[in-house]
């Protein structure tokens with residue numbers, strides 16, 4: 198039985214098709230989020246890659262910022278539960294999950310079965326979110342996906358002390374104009390995000406293993422900064438970006454099993 | 460079922476609208492009467508007052524003065540989604556900072572520029588008790604200055620201890636005595652000790668009835684939708700010393716008793732989760748908040764308002780009154796009192812979760828909230844979520860963020876319930 202999970206974020210749409218809640222058959226990532234054609238493209242792409250049609254899907258669950266807008270999903274779940282389930286599938290030993298999403302940064306505490314036990318989220322402010330990183334990458338004129346490798350070259354990370362995105366932006370500009378090394382600035386930006394998120398992790402309690410979920414986990418600079426702030430190693434799975442969608446596909450499978458159809 | 464199952468949602472037939480309960484009709488009549496009577500009194504040349512919400516109203520009530528409450532009116536304006544022009548005026552031509560309390564912004568704009576035809580009659584004097592926050596002091600001082608009217612103030616001080624010290628009791632008591640003298644002198648009214656005792660007795664009765672109505676929600680399932688009690692708060696704010704309030708609250712208690720007897724509830728769907736709500740309602744989004752909670756069968760059974768008017772003092776005991784007015788309000792307390800009150804209520808109402816309104820308007824409420832979240836959760840073992848909002852400034856809230864946080868809380872509460880059921 199195939200199930201589909203779609204994670205409609207604010208900046209990207211990720212879809213996954215799984216068989217029997219066990220095997221990932223196909224996945225797609227489109228860099229367009231809620232309110233765009235991104236979710237539809239991700240859906241079509243994943244079906245095509247799995248070589249199946251919509252009729253072959255036994256159940257679908259949507260998650261992410263645009264989860265309420267997905268009409269083919271029977272149900273929606275918050276990204277909190279889906280990231281918990283998804284990371285549990287990818288890294289069964291994980292008990293703390295950090296996810297830096299486009300709009301929300303969150304730290305989850307999960308149980309041995311991948312169930313969500315507790316969580317902390319950022320306040321309304323964009324500091325410590327993916328959007329903050331995007332704005333900063335733009336100021337540095339660096340592609341967001343290159344920020345990680347750039348920051349790894351830093352020798353003396355600068356300090357970015359403002360939490361407000363707009364003020365931090367002008368802080369970065371003034372660092373640039375005082376000819377600070379761009380790698381040092383990138384590392385400073387990552388450290389500033391890591392500080393915000395580490396505060397949340399401290400609130401929830403950083404029970405090992407600590408894993409990172411979501412697309413930002415692919416940024417090695419952020420992972421390193423977080424490891425330093427939390428004084429612990431952080432596990433990152435190559436499919437981390439798909440964790441939300443995987444969790445959604447698994448939730449769809451669990452529902453089918455509960456209903457006795459699976 | 461805790462998740463948003465779309466099939467079930469679509470299949471649910473539309474329910475006919477419930478007729479307004481008698482207590483609510485009585486409450487609306489009381490609100491209209493206060494506005495109308497105040498307007499008439501002003502026309503007759505009587506002196507009208509504006510007051511903060513937990514002022515010792517027994518004094519002006521005993522003097523037969525007409526008092527209105529800007530916080531309450533601000534909440535109404537915000538709930539009706541009419542706050543925008545007031546907020547714009549306050550932050551624009553009046554040059555108030557965006558960060559001040561949104562009730563203050565609305566009222567200062569009202570008083571200084573936009574009072575044509577409003578429910579608040581322009582005042583001749585002001586009554587301030589800073590037992591809710593110190594921001595009201597500056598707000599009312601500004602009113603006093605711009606309207607050029609006197610301000611009568613009771614300075615209660617912050618509760619740094621878990622009790623009110625004797626020196627503070629003396630300090631506040633002497634202000635109560637002075638306030639009676641000053642108000643008599645300013646309004647030309649005569650002090651009547653018998654009437655004062657009568658008002659104290661009525662107020663005590665109303666306090667008991669209010670607490671009783673709230674505490675009945677500790678029953679399972681709760682006989683009432685907790686958000687509805689927010690509406691009845693206005694009778695405690697604006698008419699706490701009046702016999703009409705006794706009638707309303709008696710009627711409300713009878714209605715709740717009736718629900719308990721019949722096993723019914725005004726909560727419209729099956730109650731799956733019981734939560735404690737900390738902080739003022741997010742008035743501009745009350746409907747949205749309620750709909751979001753209802754989607755998961757969450758009923759707010761407890762809130763900080765249950766004991767907000769638990770003003771315990773013996774009749775005609777002014778020292779006791781001084782103590783009560785200092786200690787009772789929900790905000791003005793040190794960390795240990797703040798935590799204890801909430802933890803006790805969460806246990807009393809058998810809550811599955813807590814929703815903290817991180818209210819951008821109300822600094823005194825927020826300043827210790829984050830640490831309190833953690834400690835209350837440790838004491839009670841109950842999960843919580845905080846959301847950013849504002850009681851009256853609609854610009855400080857995001858519907859999507861609220862929805863995600865509530866859904867997350869539901870998923871945690873569900874997982875915990877399942878874990879409990881499975882031993």
Ligand code: SF4
Pocket residue numbers: 530560561562563591592593594595739790820821822823824850
């Ligand atoms: S909402 Fe808070 S800041 Fe505003 S008047 Fe009330 S207690 Fe004071």
